[in-house]
Amino acid sequence: MTPERIGRLRAVLDRRQPDLTVITDFVNKQRNVSALVRNCDAVGIMTAHTVVEKDNYKAFRGTAMGSHHWVEVVCHETLDAALDIAREQDMQVIAAHLGTDSIDYREPDYTRPTALLMGAEKRGVSAHGVASADCCITIPMVGMVASFNVSVAAGIILAEVQRQREAAGLYRHRRIDDATYRRLFFEWGHPSVREFCIERDLEYPELDASGEIDSPSLWYEGVRQQLAKRDLS
Structure with missing residues (x-):
């Protein structure tokens, strides 16, 4: 982004x-x-x-x-x-x-x-x-x-x-909790990955300071391994 x-x-x-x-x-x-x-x-x-x-x-x-x-x-x-x-x-x-x-x-x-x-x-x-x-x-x-x-x-x-x-100053500071903030920031910034994770019941990946997926190749490899284990079980 x-x-x-x-x-x-x-x-x-x-x-x-x-x-x-x-x-x-x-x-x-x-x-x-x-x-x-x-x-x-x-x-x-x-x-x-x-x-x-x-x-x-x-x-x-x-x-x-x-x-x-x-x-x-x-x-x-x-x-x-x-x-x-x-x-x-x-x-x-x-x-x-x-x-x-x-x-x-x-x-x-x-x-x-x-x-x-x-x-x-x-x-x-x-x-x-x-x-x-x-x-x-x-x-x-x-x-x-x-x-x-x-x-x-x-x-x-x-x-x-x-x-x-x-x-009353209710727009001057953040009012949503950290977990909700991180979730929405990810979902809004990465809608296609959001849908991918929801469809496969996966946790969202961590984001780096630039708002991009942190180490995307490692994350995708981990996802492939996780999905492969599910197929074998």
Whole structure:
């Protein structure tokens, strides 16, 4: 990798926000989910969660999951499965929902660990999602249109999230642990070797100071020997 490439990868990793995520509540259109994932990457989200209907579960995983290189997208069949992960990480769940108790989207404290819950355009966040949220937020509108596209709405809210976190200094220092940092740096910098290792259940090779595989010929020879032993067993 070039020094510029290494610098870019490290700069992005240094600003990743492990305590911030987006959960989509049955947003089944792939283009909307893809746009949401781009929004996630833009504000440093590492992992997003998407809930899809059971009938579309396998198809959605096959068509959408592999296309998001910079943000891990975890697919769930139920909303509770996604919410449980957020709760395990002590995240507040904030639902984008227009209701009588909804507050302006700029009011919550997004410097806290946060899961933003977004619903489909027509149905919105489900009743269960609203009941499970710590609070509901809305984007004030003054026109005839009742709502934004889900990815546009998420972009507006996440821009406020980023503003608050920037002001609080949460982007000024690395916040992910060393093991995760090394794993992502390797996976982002060497995607083809990553796939090779995953397909064959191999550990990732060590990298040198330049971001390249340390002693690649020795590593490949070790891999050949390891695979040969498997074939004999």
